[in-house]
Amino acid sequence: MNSANEGAVDRPIRVLILGGGFGGLECARHLKDDRFAVTLVDKRNHHLFQPLLYQVATAGLSAPEIAQPIRMLVRGQENVSVLMDEAVSINLAERRVELRQQTLGYDYLVMAMGVKTGYFGHGEWAEHAPGLKSLEDATRIRSGVLRAFERAESGVDPVSRERLMTMVVVGGGPTGVEMAGALAELSRKVLAEDFRRIRPETAHVILIEAGPRLLPTFAPDLSEYARVRLEKMGVQVRLDTRVQNIGDGLVELHNGRLEAETIVWAAGVEGNALTKNLPVPQDRAGRLLVRPDGSLPGFPEVFAVGDMISLTDKNGVKVPGVAPAASQLGRHVAGVILAELRHRERYHATQERAAFAYLDKGSMATIGRSSAVAAAFGLKFRGYLAWLMWLFVHLLFLVGFRNRIAVVLQWVYSYFTWRRGARIITREDVNVR
């Protein structure tokens, strides 16, 4: 029997993808087959290039330069429709997802909602120490930092000035290291000449890490290199330091307290609230323990991708919660769904599904202007070469983003002038507190 005909008479197969991040978007893009009616749902209208979010938070780039409307990214693919909506409940048994504005059934469900900032059970800290997950987070941090310097300049008492010019970053992973480095550059280089009463270069940037070293996923010598570099840049790195409480402008440590107007939380993430109650195994952080093909145990028609899952791939490699892994698994899941359809058409039977194999293209973290650490293909890089690699990889990533030319220009410009263009405070609550 001719599969094309059979496909033609079938009603389209409904694939519902929740989340337009790297995993969900890549999955949708690879379901190029008119027999699939793909619906991509995201509560925001844009796909976000998260690896550069810290640049928006530190006024290096403007929000639209690292975000792209999801519709635009799939505009050419007629079988994909995009909905700006949010899932409020998932019913695996009846294969339905309730959105705010409607309820959708599915034949295949791909969950790619990602994780949210986790405060280890201290949700009340969020208000004082935003994480760095969304453009709102980034612009909030940017406005907060810039406003703090503005208020310090407009003649306050020395104690307040000290607090206003202190920035604390909690968490020594890549995000924390990149934020701390960028904040140090912002105060010591970008803002240095712009004030008359205060000296921004005297601002304190303090990086708190509970563990014994920064960048724990990297080799120890790279961790050490990052620490030394950051301290050269003026960042106070505090290792083996635990945060016990966070209040308004206040961080209480197990060995002291810090008054800081700006507090950034880069210490942890937690699973999506929506998946907590699903009848599927999860790890302590709420990540879904998926099967080797990316599907949920007991629900072969449901998949999960991205940093919301926990999976050891077919080569025994623990799949990290990074963008490349999310894209790869998204593509893999699309392949599984396509293969299943074609196999069933031909043999009217299901086949064993392929297990996911993660291709580690390496990991890197930038410490600041022209300095980074990278590990790829068993080799370690650091300093300027690693930074060039970082720059190259991230510009490659941006391909497909219309903004890439503008972004490159921005970086070239900022690199030589130390000026940053996105130093704009746009929120209404100017002069609050």
Place this chain on the structure above:
Amino acid sequence: MNSANEGAVDRPIRVLILGGGFGGLECARHLKDDRFAVTLVDKRNHHLFQPLLYQVATAGLSAPEIAQPIRMLVRGQENVSVLMDEAVSINLAERRVELRQQTLGYDYLVMAMGVKTGYFGHGEWAEHAPGLKSLEDATRIRSGVLRAFERAESGVDPVSRERLMTMVVVGGGPTGVEMAGALAELSRKVLAEDFRRIRPETAHVILIEAGPRLLPTFAPDLSEYARVRLEKMGVQVRLDTRVQNIGDGLVELHNGRLEAETIVWAAGVEGNALTKNLPVPQDRAGRLLVRPDGSLPGFPEVFAVGDMISLTDKNGVKVPGVAPAASQLGRHVAGVILAELRHRERYHATQERAAFAYLDKGSMATIGRSSAVAAAFGLKFRGYLAWLMWLFVHLLFLVGFRNRIAVVLQWVYSYFTWRRGARIITREDVNVR
């Protein structure tokens, strides 16, 4: 007697400038003399290139591309310090200005706070029909328009869909014409291919003007040309139409009513609340009637510049409330202050102050892609040539703005692809209403 010495022994002369718009910024930049201690106060941290604000509102440009930190613009001028603060009261008798965070005395005061959107006594309309004065206004309109299309796409009833896809612009001046044209392009070109269920090109863009023609400050044939062009672009132009009430998604006219999710107010401005109670003459709209040199009657040490004043210059020309006029008067006032100091040093006497002469470099309004109207040096232009003039002039304006390269790229890109990069909804209240 050597004026330099005398200047050196004097305490610095305190010049307080309220507002970092075109007028205030230009005044500060021309007070290049260390005998002046210039303080520039603005409630925002950025100088805004208002003529392109409509581009941000219609997703053509991102906010930072038309805004620049005020500090950065005067960083080289040591005698100028910038404060991000807001004046709450002005005491002309005691020469003091109370800011939110402190009170400042002055020897010279330059008021350049601009005007705010005026609703002819119907302040309650503001909530439903934002004006276009600030980046917050622009991003609010942008998010509203984009979200309306998103909600229309996510399957609502036909009536709601009609409302969601209707945009009303009130006011047929340059801002209203530019907004209507840009909204028509946004729906008919930029968004056209991005949706599956709705057809954005069927969206309604309605431009309401109470008077008999658009662009009343231009020649009648240019007004007519603008009307014809806009209607070709799909804009419904309604002349001689008065707005009687504005509610949530509703515009009541003297001859009917319109249901529209997006309502933009470009119909009027009113004087700054701060100046209303000052003991100085004002016109009905609350504009200050300044003397020929730009000072306030009875207060020679106090000046006002920009669109918050009403002045007929020495050539009998009514000074318009546009950016070039604001810059010119700001420069003129700086000149008056400088001349006064030098004259007093030399002759220990005051001199007659120079009267302001406005140099009209022409006025223009863009109707849409590659079409505009312009009047300059007694000549009239329209169509493509006028648009090129408009583009040229506005790019010139942007000189000094780091972003100009990026802006040019954006425009070139958008011109050929109809894509717009800033189509990002960044406010938290997604799915409200």
